[in-house]
Structures are given as C-alpha cells and as structure tokens.
Amino acid sequence: PSASGIVKPLPPELFVEHETNAEMRWDAMGDVGFHVPNDRFFVRNHTSTPIVDAATWRLRLHGTGLSAPRSFGYEELLAMPSVTRDVAIECAGNGRSLFTTQQHQEVAGTPWRLGGIGVARWRGVPLATVLERAGITPDAVDVMARGLDPAYVADGVDHGRVRRPIPAAKALRDVILAYEMNDEPLPPDHGHPVRLVVPGWIGLASVKWVGDIEVSTSPLSSPWNTEFYRMFGDAYPPQGGAPLTTQGVRSAFELPWNATLVAGRPYLLRGRSWSGNGRIADVEVSLDGGATWQRAPLRGPHVASTWTRWQVTWKPAETGRHFLLARATDETGAVQPSHTTHNDFGYLFDAVVRHPVTVVSG
Ligand code: MTE
Ligand code: MO
Incomplete structure (x- = not known):
C-alpha cells in the first residue's frame, strides 16, 4: 500500500490524495462512461485498507433483534439469489472545500472538491435475505454493520472500528451486501470481500469489509451517528442535528x-x-x-x-x-x-x- 494506506495505484492525473483518502478528478472524467471503473473510483478510508481473506472470512449476525443468530461464509453468500444494481456512493463531505473557497467559511475535515463520488454496478445479496435467514424480528429497530479495518483513533481517542446503525426499515428495503463491483470481485480498497451498498444515503452508511452485523430491538449508536455525521454549528442544536441520511x-x-x-x-x-x-x-x-x-x-x-x-x-x-x-x-x-x-x-x-x-x- 501507498503512504495513504490505499492499495491501488493513485496516478496524480486521475486522483487528488488527502491523507488516507483519494478523490477522482472531474477533469479526467471525459473518457469515463456511466460507471466509474474500479481503478478510477474514489477511496474514503478512516484508517487504511485491510487485506481480508475471503476463504476464512465469516459474516456474523448477532443481537437482540434476531431469533436465529448465525454466520455466513463467502461461498454461502455467492450461492444465494443475487441482485445487480447501479448505485452512486458519495461521501457526506464531498464538496467540503467549497464551504471555504466559495462561502469563505471554516470547516473541519478532508478538503474534498467534488470528486468524492462514483457510480458503479454492484452485485450481491439483498441485506434483507441474510437478515431474514437469521430471523430478524418484527420489533427490530436498528441494524449496524462493522468493518474489519483498524480502529479509528483521532486526537488520542479510540473510536473503535467503523460502524454505524441504519434503521431496520431501510436495511430491509434496498440495501445490498455487495461482493462484486463493475463485474469484478470487490477490490480491497472498496471493501473486499463484502461491503454494504446503501442507495441514496451518505457513503459512510455503505460500510466496507463487513465483519459482523448487529440487529437490535432498541436504538443502537456509535461515534459515527453521535459525534460525527450529523450537523453541528451555529444553526444547529448543541447535541447536533439528526444523524445524516440521504444526500442532497x-x-x-x-x-x-x-x-x-x-x-x-x-x-x-x-x-x-x-x-x-x-x-x-x-x-x-x-x-x-x-x-x-x-x-x-x-x-x-x-x-x-x-x-x-x-x-x-x-x-x-x-x-x-x-x-x-x-x-x-x-x-x-x-x-x-x-x-x-x-x-x-x-x-x-x-x-x-x-x-x-x-x-x-x-
Ligand atoms: N467502511 C469502513 N469499514 N471504513 C471506512 O473508513 N468509509 C466510509 C464508507 N465505508 C469507511 C467505510 C465512507 S465515509 C465512505 S464515503 C465510503 O465508504 C467510501 O467508499 P469507497 O472508498 O468505496 O469509495
Ligand atoms: Mo464519507
């Protein structure tokens, strides 16, 4: 991996690197069709890309919202009925640098221009299928996937592994547990072996390198829906606005x-x-x-x-x-x-x- 912890090459004519992240250059998009090829897709990592061995990987489902908690291997997922869908993944912070360059305001975080977005063709198993096979109960309220990437430590605080609840209703509606991106196995940087793809929602919801999923009958929380990824500032309540969901x-x-x-x-x-x-x-x-x-x-x-x-x-x-x-x-x-x-x-x-x-x- 490069200094950024990203595995794929990041030619400077195609990407702008920001510490652990890389955005695609819009000026290089002329030859990109509807789908962004995997080697051109932006990467947003809180820490670094882990190399996960699909052969030994297991997806563990657990929590009070399941009547039959269980785990699945990679080959088991591949054998289930699949869906294929074109979906954009976009970082909630995409365009952040424009607050400064266009509105002359200070903001904290990766100074993305507009290249924190891409559209790919994702194939995988509906999240609803595995939740149903693990016996999701009618009173389940939240579903939280957690990544296998290293814990996120910022300003001396260990926030643990990237995880973020989504409402059970959204998880059952249109979320994909994806194992293919543009007709290839998911590349390491984009979540190999399996990631969530959450249509319409901020990129963070599309947890990469999923290792386990908690399903709960009471609301779940993590730093990613309490401290980050909600609106803070003069225009918002002191504890922040509601956790961010869809993109504008x-x-x-x-x-x-x-x-x-x-x-x-x-x-x-x-x-x-x-x-x-x-x-x-x-x-x-x-x-x-x-x-x-x-x-x-x-x-x-x-x-x-x-x-x-x-x-x-x-x-x-x-x-x-x-x-x-x-x-x-x-x-x-x-x-x-x-x-x-x-x-x-x-x-x-x-x-x-x-x-x-x-x-x-x-
Ligand atoms: N999942 C894990 N496990 N760790 C991460 O750092 N970053 C999230 C999300 N999933 C992240 C993650 C964020 S903030 C975004 S915008 C998308 O992944 C980016 O997906 P991509 O790198 O495939 O473009
Ligand atoms: Mo993001």
Whole structure:
C-alpha cells in the first residue's frame, strides 16, 4: 500500500490524495462512461485498507433483534439469489472545500472538491435475505454493520472500528451486501470481500469489509451517528442535528478548475448531476456567472441513486475570467440552492458551484 494506506495505484492525473483518502478528478472524467471503473473510483478510508481473506472470512449476525443468530461464509453468500444494481456512493463531505473557497467559511475535515463520488454496478445479496435467514424480528429497530479495518483513533481517542446503525426499515428495503463491483470481485480498497451498498444515503452508511452485523430491538449508536455525521454549528442544536441520511442534489462539470478556453471556438461542456432522493428531473446551466440560464439536454441512463449526464455547447465570445454554473432539480422538486447553511464539519455542500474558467484570445 501507498503512504495513504490505499492499495491501488493513485496516478496524480486521475486522483487528488488527502491523507488516507483519494478523490477522482472531474477533469479526467471525459473518457469515463456511466460507471466509474474500479481503478478510477474514489477511496474514503478512516484508517487504511485491510487485506481480508475471503476463504476464512465469516459474516456474523448477532443481537437482540434476531431469533436465529448465525454466520455466513463467502461461498454461502455467492450461492444465494443475487441482485445487480447501479448505485452512486458519495461521501457526506464531498464538496467540503467549497464551504471555504466559495462561502469563505471554516470547516473541519478532508478538503474534498467534488470528486468524492462514483457510480458503479454492484452485485450481491439483498441485506434483507441474510437478515431474514437469521430471523430478524418484527420489533427490530436498528441494524449496524462493522468493518474489519483498524480502529479509528483521532486526537488520542479510540473510536473503535467503523460502524454505524441504519434503521431496520431501510436495511430491509434496498440495501445490498455487495461482493462484486463493475463485474469484478470487490477490490480491497472498496471493501473486499463484502461491503454494504446503501442507495441514496451518505457513503459512510455503505460500510466496507463487513465483519459482523448487529440487529437490535432498541436504538443502537456509535461515534459515527453521535459525534460525527450529523450537523453541528451555529444553526444547529448543541447535541447536533439528526444523524445524516440521504444526500442532497449536486452537479459538476467535467472540466479542469480554472480551465483555459479559447474565444471563438465551440466547446462541448459536459457534466453530471445527482441526488440522494431520486432521479434528476432537470439541469440548467449558466455560462455568464448566473445572469441567464439554459436547460441542458440530459443524455444516457437516467435512474435514481446514480447520476445523470448532460451537455451544453458554448462558444465563448469575451476573453477574461468567467464562471460556469450548473443547477439541478430532482424528482422531489429539490433544487440546488445558491448557498449551503454552514456546519462545522462541512457536510452536505449542495449549493450551485461557481466553476471558474479563463477565456483567452485565439
Ligand atoms: N467502511 C469502513 N469499514 N471504513 C471506512 O473508513 N468509509 C466510509 C464508507 N465505508 C469507511 C467505510 C465512507 S465515509 C465512505 S464515503 C465510503 O465508504 C467510501 O467508499 P469507497 O472508498 O468505496 O469509495
Ligand atoms: Mo464519507
């Protein structure tokens, strides 16, 4: 593994490394189709990628919410009826650095630009299937998966292994215990042998390298739903807002930050928009810093819990610095705002991004 504890190579033209994490570069997305290939997918690790041997690995299910606690091996999971689904995984902190660069606010945490997201085709067993085989009881309220990666220690505090409860209703609805990513066995960095894939929810819910799952008839908690991954700050109660669940609406251009364009030349500007709450309904683009807007035609697959690609053409006339803006609306009617309310950890930045470009004479 590299110094970051990530196993796969991270070429600097494709990734920006942030300590234990690596985000993909949007300016390198031009040749990436709907699915992000495994070697291009962002990695968000609290500590480092563990190497887990699928042959000896077992998934242990335990807790008061099960009438038949039991464990499963890798081959047993592979033999169960599977589902395959395209789902985006996105970090709750994606876009965090924009609180600072665009809103001039201080936030703590990994300074992601917009590359803490990717869409892949996941195959695995519905979490509901294994929960039912372990006899999940009707009064179960929370389901908490725990990773096999090293314990997370920050500022001298040992928080234990990454774990975070999700409501039983969500766990039974559409969560996948995934063992394949884009038709290959899960790579080590993305959770080999098995991870959760929780559609629409913050990436943290999609626990990697799952070793055990606790199912409880009373609410469960961990530092990841008490101290982290809820809103703290002036606009929120002292104990924080509710634990974060779904992602908001966001958009990005597949262009370098501060791209240089030549006046008088036609450009095809491409981008993608996504939402944790359903399909993208509409994308508008402004090429003049927000003064006028045009609808961007959508292209390719258009499904919930993924992203939708769009494109506009532009022949810049005037030289100088310009801002390109994209504003998406999802099927619930949620529109990207012009400003995101500040929170101390910089979660869920969903404001319209002002993407700077410089136009030079030809
Ligand atoms: N699972 C474990 N066990 N440990 C982790 O550090 N990081 C979470 C989640 N699952 C994490 C984890 C976070 S915060 C995100 S955003 C996603 O994994 C990132 O998934 P990826 O690395 O496959 O892109
Ligand atoms: Mo995350």
